[in-house]
Amino acid sequence: MDQITELSYALDTFYFLVCGALVMWMAAGFTMLEAGLVRSKNTAEILTKNMGLYAIACIMYMLTGYGIMYGEGNGVIPQLSDLLLTSADNSAKEVIASGGETYYSNLSDFFFQVVFVATAMSIVSGAVAERMKLWSFFLFAVVLTGFIYPVQGYWKWGGGFLNELGFIDFAGSGVVHMCGAAAALAGVILLGARKGKYTKDGDVKAIPGANLPLATLGTLILWLGWFGFNGGSELKLSDVSEANAVSLIFVNTNAAAAGGLIAALLLARAWFGKADLTMALNGALAGLVAITAEPLTPSPIEATMIGMVGGLLVVPSIVFMDRVFKIDDPVGAISVHGVVGIWGLLAVPLTNTDATVGMQLTGIIVIFAWVFGTSLLVWTVIKLTLGIRVSEQEEYDGSDIHECGLEAYPEFSRTSE
Amino acid sequence: MDQITELSYALDTFYFLVCGALVMWMAAGFTMLEAGLVRSKNTAEILTKNMGLYAIACIMYMLTGYGIMYGEGNGVIPQLSDLLLTSADNSAKEVIASGGETYYSNLSDFFFQVVFVATAMSIVSGAVAERMKLWSFFLFAVVLTGFIYPVQGYWKWGGGFLNELGFIDFAGSGVVHMCGAAAALAGVILLGARKGKYTKDGDVKAIPGANLPLATLGTLILWLGWFGFNGGSELKLSDVSEANAVSLIFVNTNAAAAGGLIAALLLARAWFGKADLTMALNGALAGLVAITAEPLTPSPIEATMIGMVGGLLVVPSIVFMDRVFKIDDPVGAISVHGVVGIWGLLAVPLTNTDATVGMQLTGIIVIFAWVFGTSLLVWTVIKLTLGIRVSEQEEYDGSDIHECGLEAYPEFSRTSE
């Protein structure tokens, strides 16, 4: 018996680690996606940002984030607990004594959680690309990953008040994706559009990404990683019903992405007359974000539909952000993760009877308000001190030379911009 | 005891999901391989094709494919069963009652199967690249993945007559790879060669792929994914002999790829005087295709040899397709998956005494005839209605601008073609 309990624990821990490794891989996905969608003169810098933010997220979440998110607290105000660094992992004795209540290594949980916070931060880098100062961005990353994210994470996943209220967000359409988008939105508002994005008459000028194979690769990496993101969020695998649940999550995650891709591609074809690859990619990501709030209760067909709506939303959202709100988001992160994240949260009640639209709205408002508000504050402070925007000359020359001192593609001659 | 059964079920399901995720990753492999081997002006379009076909495969296989392939039927004519959408997954009770007969989640099986059909369709996109209309291609994808593939899949893996006859195809050298190649061949024949591929005198003009690092990355992704493809096809892992079997499959899959690569590289060196990277890549893939029909009975040394023969076959096959048959296959898909797929199937009797050359030939002929025949029909219908080939001007300008309205590498100046 004890051996079975130990073996179950080992399997669930391994499942967690494998899922965590897949989520870590999403860092590569965001990096490639963003590197493909910026201009070549800003490519080395966006690579540096993505590498750096991942490392910062890992360190900050270890130092303070995890302790805030899964510490003690009164449900609203978290209390930093030094969970990770002082306490030992579960002993075999404890595990056996728990009768199956303790079924995975705490450190495997930490590993899984730490890669999530990096995901949230990755969303920001895309939206502020091509004009945000490198070190100001890193400073913001420290605050988001060490404080802003964990606090709202505590409210939901740490067992805080949003959880108590019945807000449902299975794998993080809100806690991770909308959170990242809200922080990004605050940054973009203070930052302004890239030079040349809007003409004096307010017309939009497209600024094409330099390397679409990279962007496509990034999307496929994210798609793969999302199996870990959603699949691992079931937290347990080691009996028949849990194994079935994880399987359903894999199937639904895949179906939603496929649905989102097809819907966005068809809509773009109908609207613009062309099969816009970048919209197809965003459609797939939208499908993934949409299903993330609840990948377990929908049937595969329903999951496909939820993803399709995500895909149908992301296209006009990107266009309106661009044209109407003049929000310059080079990779469409705010639409994909924010607008569609909200859709995902609101879609939960469609298949999960435990959820209500009211509670979902509450969760959305709370998370958005917290993340947007605090981020706006932090961005503002940084703006007033270090500054957040590169100089005009630097923007014209590209951040690569000025911030990194090297070029992403030094040998290839490029048409001037 | 029951807990052990449940735990076994969980482990086998997890193993299936992990293998399925690896096979899903092959979609990225094909995408990168093809994006690297076409010209830059057609790169965004091939990316769109690959993303789209994967999504179509996922949806069609869910709607009809899986029901056809694993439904009821008389062994020849399948019968669409709504397996997936109505019936619940195995309950713990059923699993325990089955005494180990039911050892993984049905949905994990679906997930594993759905990524296989995408693989088959990915083979087609490479062969028809740079001249096939995007939407006609997607239409064909709907039919192949929703109907043509599942029917022959039923004949073998769904327990149909090919299976009854004793045809052996462990992981799909025939059902997946030769199937894709046969569909591709039918398409290429109706489509004709790319403009400029053959001079008026019938000489071959090489059309180099634009980005060999991408093609290499694609090959390495496929190599990795293949561990899931073959390894998962054992279907079970949860006891000593099954675990040993899966390990042997991993070892053999790796050995065959290594053998194929070396053999193709040496042959290319001897024949052309140069270490042709693209042939090395195709050699590795040929090794993988060759071992797919039977990765379990050969010893590692035998697996290496089977892969080597694959690598030795693929080089002349590509050259002869090109020079003698004037079959223009930009990525060599028909040779890698078709010719070598046949070799793989014929090699089964060498190490597996249950197989006979006669039965293997029967399987090859049946699958080829079915897929080639139905595909030819479908391509012809599409050709007569929508058309399958882009206009001469579009081919000259590149599909990217005309079909997708954007360019894969808009900033990099390119030498004219």
Added chain:
Amino acid sequence: MDQITELSYALDTFYFLVCGALVMWMAAGFTMLEAGLVRSKNTAEILTKNMGLYAIACIMYMLTGYGIMYGEGNGVIPQLSDLLLTSADNSAKEVIASGGETYYSNLSDFFFQVVFVATAMSIVSGAVAERMKLWSFFLFAVVLTGFIYPVQGYWKWGGGFLNELGFIDFAGSGVVHMCGAAAALAGVILLGARKGKYTKDGDVKAIPGANLPLATLGTLILWLGWFGFNGGSELKLSDVSEANAVSLIFVNTNAAAAGGLIAALLLARAWFGKADLTMALNGALAGLVAITAEPLTPSPIEATMIGMVGGLLVVPSIVFMDRVFKIDDPVGAISVHGVVGIWGLLAVPLTNTDATVGMQLTGIIVIFAWVFGTSLLVWTVIKLTLGIRVSEQEEYDGSDIHECGLEAYPEFSRTSE
């Protein structure tokens, strides 16, 4: 009970295979890293080298390497045992009889080991890039992977005298990384710097890598693969304490990489005034190499520090190799894997009380002396026979055209070099 033993065996085997697949994936990481850090005219060749060396490693280790490394012997002189090819894998009976002593498939072990030797060889290709003859390199790969590596592997992991002495190298900072670096160093010394790297006055001329997104992707692939590299080296997962151990290894591996990245980035910023992306990438890799010798005894904070020191070491090491020792190492492999590998080994006593600096030094000296000595001999023999360096004209034109007969990016116009 027996079923539990079998299930444990299956889980440990699966864990081994998954980790092995992750390590195999590191081949893609090295390939992309190196392809991004060389000039475009040598890119196809470095791709060919990486593909070829992986295949050679797989075959040679199967033929002789594994037999040497895990065979019988007197502790110093190994004895080739034909472990792999003749003996069957563990039977269920043996496993059960062993009472848990035999807990994974021998073939899964072979798979895990075979990808390690490929890693060692991959380190060499980067350091000798852009001027080493392709086929001479392959010849060296045959000897290293079939003989040089396995012998020192035997001394440590095969239970030889280094192991007996108490030398500790958990996952291979020495056996794999420093080994690769020592072989590389011997090659580079005989080979000399790339033409144009040093001016007549001895000034260093930077030769920027052509494609930094690829190099970044490669680093992220390596980072992911390293979870398998270190995580799998625990060898067992199937009880609570082993599962905890593997979790800690994952966390520490990630933390060390993050620490290395941040430290190198900050140091480069302080020293050069710019956020040098390539140094950040090398910093992450340095963190990974540093923690590899002992990822289990440090706490996550300690692991971060060990990684940080790695990152702090790698930057000056690269600069001094370049400027002072005039060792031209295009990707920094000797610094990352050699210098930092030594740091990793020396750091073991800081957290592991079983280790002593003396024993660690002994191990370092023995491995370095063996690998450097034998490699120098082999390189010398090859130099005197086939030659190791391409002709001046070939170096000027690029190896791609001369060795491979094709170009990596045939369409993109490049600024002349």
Added chain:
Amino acid sequence: MKLITAIIKPFKLDDVRQAVADIGVQGITATEVKGFGRQRGHTELYRGAEYVVDFLPKTKIELAIDDDLVEQVVETIVNTARTGKIGDGKVFVSNLEEVIRIRTGETGAEAI
């Protein structure tokens, strides 16, 4: 007929194209070039080693025009391409003996 060759800053290309089109120029051929001049290049750092970039990206435009347009075109280019900062570039005027339009075979002023 004259050939006007101007070396300008790349981001001025669109403005110059627009401006000369407005005064009736019907054809321009543009080339990416690298320029060395009074505007110094810059030093990049790669892995701690310096690396001087002497040549800066510029765009060269060539316009074949009728003799009587020379002054106006040159003036337009100079005015539009000027930023006042170093590195704005040069305009060269040279003589063309003949111009032929490939499509029609027209020559001289007709062909421009």
Added chain:
Amino acid sequence: MKLITAIIKPFKLDDVRQAVADIGVQGITATEVKGFGRQRGHTELYRGAEYVVDFLPKTKIELAIDDDLVEQVVETIVNTARTGKIGDGKVFVSNLEEVIRIRTGETGAEAI
């Protein structure tokens, strides 16, 4: 000596090279350029926003030749490069005062 400069459609480069080589031209220098002319550019769409491509890819070839070859070379280029569709390009003829072959130092007709 004259310098013949032709702007042609890129896919005509090989044919033109062949044709002028057949009539004895021994050297050509080709440059990728972008052309603006009567042949309009096109509009691309990127994420729903338009994006006008004014300049189309062209190839410029330059040939230094002896005076007495001018007519024949121009004719050959025009005939070979012509597709009859808009955008076929132009040929410009200008004077060269001197030509030097770097390898040998030869000048004038010898150097061509």
Added chain:
Amino acid sequence: MKLITAIIKPFKLDDVRQAVADIGVQGITATEVKGFGRQRGHTELYRGAEYVVDFLPKTKIELAIDDDLVEQVVETIVNTARTGKIGDGKVFVSNLEEVIRIRTGETGAEAI
């Protein structure tokens, strides 16, 4: 004023830039070009099919200079760019009627 146009081997660019700067040339415009000449191209192989590369990479440099510098500049270029092997390239000298510096509007010798 004269325009000196030289087609050289790409790796000679830095040396030539240095050499002409040393004798007082203050501006150079460089272009990547492809050259066809006595130096034959080469044949590449791609998947077993041949593939002739006729045009080899060359660099074109253009220098506007004062008439009295012509001889010295040409000599410097020729001497610096020479390797003695085939394919070293050509120097062309042609006349410039006017030169204008965009930044200042200066013309003639001032503008160079």
